[in-house]
Amino acid sequence: MSKVLELSEKHALSVEKLTMAFPHDGQLLLALEGTTLEVKRGELVCVVGASGSGKSTLLNVLAGLDLPSSGRAHVHGRVALMFQEAALLPWLTAAGNVELALELRGVKAAHRRELAHELLRRVHLEGFEKRRPHELSGGMKQRVALARALAQDADVLLMDEPFAALDAITRDLLHEELERIWNESRLTILFVTHNAREAVRLGDRVLVFTSRPGRVAQEVKVELPRPRSLDSPELAVIAGRITDRLKHEMNSRGE
Amino acid sequence: MSKVLELSEKHALSVEKLTMAFPHDGQLLLALEGTTLEVKRGELVCVVGASGSGKSTLLNVLAGLDLPSSGRAHVHGRVALMFQEAALLPWLTAAGNVELALELRGVKAAHRRELAHELLRRVHLEGFEKRRPHELSGGMKQRVALARALAQDADVLLMDEPFAALDAITRDLLHEELERIWNESRLTILFVTHNAREAVRLGDRVLVFTSRPGRVAQEVKVELPRPRSLDSPELAVIAGRITDRLKHEMNSRGE
Amino acid sequence: MASELARSIVLPEVNESSPAPRRGSGRRLWGDVWPKVAAIALILTAWQAVVWSGWQPDYVLPGPAAVFGRLAGDLGHLDFYVGVAITLRRALVGYTIAVAIGSVVGILVARVTLLRKAVGSAILGLQSMPSIAWFPLAILLFQLSERAITFVVILGAAPAIAAGLLGGVDHVQPLLVRVGRVMGATGLRLYRYVVLPAALPSFVGGLKQGWAFAWRSLMAGELLVIVNHQQSLGQRLQFARDLSDAEQLLALMIVIFVIGVVIDSLFSALDRSIRQRWGLLGGEI
Amino acid sequence: MASELARSIVLPEVNESSPAPRRGSGRRLWGDVWPKVAAIALILTAWQAVVWSGWQPDYVLPGPAAVFGRLAGDLGHLDFYVGVAITLRRALVGYTIAVAIGSVVGILVARVTLLRKAVGSAILGLQSMPSIAWFPLAILLFQLSERAITFVVILGAAPAIAAGLLGGVDHVQPLLVRVGRVMGATGLRLYRYVVLPAALPSFVGGLKQGWAFAWRSLMAGELLVIVNHQQSLGQRLQFARDLSDAEQLLALMIVIFVIGVVIDSLFSALDRSIRQRWGLLGGEI
Amino acid sequence: GSAAAGSPSDDGPMALRLGYFPNLTHAPALAGLDKGFFAGALGSGVTLETHTFNAGGDAVTAILSNSIDAAFVGPNPTVNAYTQSHGKAVRVIAGATSGGALLVVKPSIKSVADLKGKKIADPQLGATQDVALRWFLKSHGFKADTAGGGDVGVLPQENSQTLTAFKQGQIDGAWVPEPWASRLIIEGGAKILLDERDVWPQGRFVTTNLIVRTDFLQGHPKRIKALLEGLYQAVTYLNSNPTEAQALTNDTVAQITGKKLASGVVSAAWSHLAFTIDPLAPTLKASADHAHSVGLLPSADLKGLYELGLLNQVLVAHQQPVVSGL
Numbered sequence A, B: 001m002s003k004v005l006e007l008s009e010k011h012a013l014s015v016e017k018l019t020m021a022f023p024h025d026g027q028l029l030l031a032l033e034g035t036t037l038e039v040k041r042g043e044l045v046c047v048v049g050a051s052g053s054g055k056s057t058l059l060n061v062l063a064g065l066d067l068p069s070s071g072r073a074h075v076h077g078r079v080a081l082m083f084q085e086a087a088l089l090p091w092l093t094a095a096g097n098v099e100l101a102l103e104l105r106g107v108k109a110a111h112r113r114e115l116a117h118e119l120l121r122r123v124h125l126e127g128f129e130k131r132r133p134h135e136l137s138g139g140m141k142q143r144v145a146l147a148r149a150l151a152q153d154a155d156v157l158l159m160d161e162p163f164a165a166l167d168a169i170t171r172d173l174l175h176e177e178l179e180r181i182w183n184e185s186r187l188t189i190l191f192v193t194h195n196a197r198e199a200v201r202l203g204d205r206v207l208v209f210t211s212r213p214g215r216v217a218q219e220v221k222v223e224l225p226r227p228r229s230l231d232s233p234e235l236a237v238i239a240g241r242i243t244d245r246l247k248h249e250m251n252s253r254g255e
Numbered sequence C, D: 001m002a003s004e005l006a007r008s009i010v011l012p013e014v015n016e017s018s019p020a021p022r023r024g025s026g027r028r029l030w031g032d033v034w035p036k037v038a039a040i041a042l043i044l045t046a047w048q049a050v051v052w053s054g055w056q057p058d059y060v061l062p063g064p065a066a067v068f069g070r071l072a073g074d075l076g077h078l079d080f081y082v083g084v085a086i087t088l089r090r091a092l093v094g095y096t097i098a099v100a101i102g103s104v105v106g107i108l109v110a111r112v113t114l115l116r117k118a119v120g121s122a123i124l125g126l127q128s129m130p131s132i133a134w135f136p137l138a139i140l141l142f143q144l145s146e147r148a149i150t151f152v153v154i155l156g157a158a159p160a161i162a163a164g165l166l167g168g169v170d171h172v173q174p175l176l177v178r179v180g181r182v183m184g185a186t187g188l189r190l191y192r193y194v195v196l197p198a199a200l201p202s203f204v205g206g207l208k209q210g211w212a213f214a215w216r217s218l219m220a221g222e223l224l225v226i227v228n229h230q231q232s233l234g235q236r237l238q239f240a241r242d243l244s245d246a247e248q249l250l251a252l253m254i255v256i257f258v259i260g261v262v263i264d265s266l267f268s269a270l271d272r273s274i275r276q277r278w279g280l281l282g283g284e285i
Numbered sequence E: 001g002s003a004a005a006g007s008p009s010d011d012g013p014m015a016l017r018l019g020y021f022p023n024l025t026h027a028p029a030l031a032g033l034d035k036g037f038f039a040g041a042l043g044s045g046v047t048l049e050t051h052t053f054n055a056g057g058d059a060v061t062a063i064l065s066n067s068i069d070a071a072f073v074g075p076n077p078t079v080n081a082y083t084q085s086h087g088k089a090v091r092v093i094a095g096a097t098s099g100g101a102l103l104v105v106k107p108s109i110k111s112v113a114d115l116k117g118k119k120i121a122d123p124q125l126g127a128t129q130d131v132a133l134r135w136f137l138k139s140h141g142f143k144a145d146t147a148g149g150g151d152v153g154v155l156p157q158e159n160s161q162t163l164t165a166f167k168q169g170q171i172d173g174a175w176v177p178e179p180w181a182s183r184l185i186i187e188g189g190a191k192i193l194l195d196e197r198d199v200w201p202q203g204r205f206v207t208t209n210l211i212v213r214t215d216f217l218q219g220h221p222k223r224i225k226a227l228l229e230g231l232y233q234a235v236t237y238l239n240s241n242p243t244e245a246q247a248l249t250n251d252t253v254a255q256i257t258g259k260k261l262a263s264g265v266v267s268a269a270w271s272h273l274a275f276t277i278d279p280l281a282p283t284l285k286a287s288a289d290h291a292h293s294v295g296l297l298p299s300a301d302l303k304g305l306y307e308l309g310l311l312n313q314v315l316v317a318h319q320q321p322v323v324s325g326l
């Protein structure tokens, strides 16, 4: 136990030789194989990888939703997961979805409403509090899901392509917002994206996944000063390297 | 009738003073207001706009799924719509989803299987034919939806952020594939995206939408020779201009 | 796309969309009502036609006029309302308890794997047990009291309600459950906040079926204890049958039918409000 | 996030995931079976305990031994199997027709707005009509023939089946319907390829409830036509009751219950296969 | 009385659909069928189709809707069939059984006076036994309302339930037909307080009679006469071979219901029953009048109910005294 506590001082999240196999048609499909990675407390790590390379699978295992076929995944502290789909509860309003997260976290009823509205304001959704999911656009749903994930106020935040449905401008604003929140708390973030520039924009490190089965093929330390701009040439260079590596991965293993 | 026929020689799609209002809480939310646009036969037009600016609403009206509050929307010929969500039928396999589109189009049973496999191969999903939607990753689902939309072999293809869930490399491959298909047939495509560079990469023209209520704020003719590369500097310049315009739109109307 | 997918040649079609017409609420109401009126008129006409055709003598198949005359006669007696009230009270009491029991059993069976394996498949077994089979047990346990009737009603309705809930829980989208789990909802809280709301539509379906079971069990159960002369509907029905009184039987069938329709409209309103919330309305199929 | 969302201080927890244990199929089977066996044993023990307690004389509440003895006796006669076979045949015939009628009515009511407004709310009205109310009409239409029984069974089951289908159709995700429409499916094809498959889970629920209704109606309806020497289950049940033969009644209840459980297992298998396809399995709630 | 000339259709092959209950009180029907009396009398040109019923109401519905031609039923369904059809649909053409209804009570009840404050069950509100019980109570100065209250609580309920309720002590007695009365005595330890025969002149009152559709009677008088001949033989058989008849009846009932009655019950019940082809018309009329006077049923005009011409022809042929209707 003491060893674990000690570890937790440094690592918020550690994955060791994780393998995940899905049975299908009598065969096994390996989504992850021997994946190993570690994320320190307060770190913001981005994961990029080809479609189907097991990124979502990894997050699901880390969130405790699925059991791996073998290997270990530790998360120290409370976890929040923002799913790839918005996955809002259809019978609750936008605010209701956020309030539920607050309620389950134990926030008193008196504060919930106010806090939920504040969180929705942060994702630029004021005025849409009372709408139900089916009345929201794709990007709006994703932003509600972000507000809900933030509402959990977890120690570790797992995000699965959270800004995929957003236009460049809104995405930019939310990058800043996320960075600010991360700066202010000791939040640990594992951020999955398919956009190399976004990964470099946000991450302390970027992990490039191999194609299926997923494993860390390359680790890129991003040492650019923050705040970074998506359009800066230095960022573009690093992103280009990552994209190349990804291309190499996909060509060598076939997709 | 003859006038319509004449028109149809030139225009595959025309929208005139389209307004769409959603009632909520006693008020009306205007998703589209007085939107007017035309797409010529065989043209590939991209639409970019802020989240919630009515892009999906426009496509739904064009596909005949929703009735507008006022205005007109004409589509000449058969329409296929690729939804923003993958929207696969959960009880059918990947191939089954594609085959259903073929069947509804009238393709003989004998050919369906083969054709469906061919289409899935084109979206780089060989080997996943028999999987059901819940066994596919987010990007894979979107690719099945693409294959299904292509299977409809319509005259006009409406695409709602079709590549949002894909990594850069797969997206690149599918850009090429889409361009090839479009080149080979006289397909008309209206392509919604939130990625300005993608819009410039693909479109003959790019329409920039205002923030809600959506209207065409700017029309950018892209006169770069095809095939274009996402990384080319000329493309980046045009995309930058579009992004600026988008930013301007969002700041002026507030989002 | 090339050759295999070569587009069939079609003349250009014009899909034209124009604004949806709006109607006043008066006309809307009328639009809801007239089909029902027409259906009733149609049935009455057909019935009258059969009667006039002389297919059966009027004491076997009385005409609408006679039956409605009889019904009007019944409705003119206070007794009748008292009887209907007794029956409705019994139905409500039994049904309420059945909802409580059915819900709890449904949740337990859905939640506790062991329990599901042990008794899950017993639900349909119980449901298909006819009410009369329970009569002796009802008398054993509750003597000749109203509670014996209630017991039979509960045994009729509770399994259907449990089955509806169980079916709903089984078909909840796993993604929603995962959302709940990630938000830290476990055990009963997961049920309260995620699983049960998601299973609500199917549960309402089960409630509806449960009502039908409750009502039919009650009609049989009311023969268990004939306490007083304030004749309940079940008794009246049985007497009409014993007396081969076709007019009375048809009049009672109309009463039962109307009660069913009224109850249905309550459930329908509930169902519509759920569908409204879930955004399942308006998409004309 | 700042102050309002300041994280509560918690000791670091360790969520550790390790591989799921795999079990042999023999052990899995046993795992499915023993809870049922335990439940049965529990019930028998409780029953026996009540009997031994002397709460009721044994002719009112016979013990398990007596009842199973009686059941064994029944099972030793060919007659018994003939009777059960007759009942099952009637149930299947009536149920099959009810499924056909219920499905067609369900689809029509779901699809044709006019029809829904006209007769949609009549379904619960019909469902809550007790079987005995139909007896005179059944005799009128079909004399004292098997068809009279079938008629009663159909009237019992078809509304439940239609209601299940209707409920399912009403709760189909609009997005899926839109997908179908965009792919060019309209009218019946939209139903065949999209709406009905999507409504399948609720339809299966309706089929299950319909079976229970069919069976209960049959138990009553079998008294309509009594053929000597070929005792159907419904008749046996009634006679057991008429004769106050508690042993026989309990033995028959066991038979009915077992049939219900067997039928349930068929429906459960169907339901599981649907959930498997839809990816609704495995996510332990 | 238009039964003299048979119509042409009365000669060809045909079917006669006969309804009855698998019950001790229907012994003449059971014996007639099982010993072949009916078949023998009707001859090979008539196919005898039988239908068994459980409730009088169903039998009447069947006869009114032309699903059967003739049925053995109790007085209550007889009156219903006649009055519901405004005197048109059916006629009583013969009797079958008399007696067999008793008031049995807990042993602690020694006299009629002890009934005060007790709960007595009977088969069904408005049924023959219910009327008899209320009439009896009224004539002994007890008040009994139809709400189960008054000096004596009258609780109509099904006979099978009565047995259970009595065994459990929930009721103090019951006025029920056979074999329930005997079962209450033998299985439930009840004792007889009153045999209903004691309240009727000559100790006879109608329990079961044979009704036939009026059309059928008019169309096929020869067949009906043959049926009555068979019934005559059956009744004669029952009265002359009581021991054998008891066994036979019990067996036939068991064939239909799946269970034999305890032989003690059969012989006890038998001693309370009598089989007679006389429909005992006045007792039916009296019972209907009683029902009216205790406020259970509207008064009924039963004048044309009996059609005993054919029966009397049969009786005359056997040199028996003729019987009369109302």
Ligand SMILES: Nc1ncnc2c1ncn2[C@@H]1O[C@H](COP(=O)(O)OP(=O)(O)OP(=O)(O)O)[C@@H](O)[C@H]1O
Pocket (backbone or CB within 6 Å): A022, A023, A024, A029, A030, A031, A049, A050, A051, A052, A053, A054, A055, A056, A057, A058, A084, A194, A212, B134, B135, B136, B137, B138, B139, B140, B165, B167
């Ligand atoms: N429940 C499941 N059953 C079977 N196979 C699955 C399941 N979930 C995922 N897979 C398979 O595992 C692989 C990895 O899926 P995963 O969703 O983790 O990919 P991803 O990296 O998130 O891709 P994307 O970027 O497209 O979302 C895919 O090949 C997918 O088909």
Ligand SMILES: Nc1ncnc2c1ncn2[C@@H]1O[C@H](COP(=O)(O)OP(=O)(O)OP(=O)(O)O)[C@@H](O)[C@H]1O
Pocket (backbone or CB within 6 Å): A134, A135, A136, A137, A138, A139, A140, A165, A167, B022, B023, B024, B029, B030, B031, B049, B050, B051, B052, B053, B054, B055, B056, B057, B058, B084, B194, B212
């Ligand atoms: N069914 C509906 N009911 C009410 N409001 C709706 C409905 N559908 C869309 N809206 C509203 O219309 C506006 C435009 O939505 P739309 O989905 O067209 O946006 P979009 O441009 O596609 O955005 P995104 O890029 O986020 O997908 C949004 O404000 C949304 O809330």
Ligand SMILES: [Mg+2]
Pocket (backbone or CB within 6 Å): A055, A056, A057, A084, A160, B137, B138, B139
């Ligand atoms: Mg993913």
Ligand SMILES: [Mg+2]
Pocket (backbone or CB within 6 Å): A137, A138, A139, B055, B056, B057, B084, B160
């Ligand atoms: Mg959209």
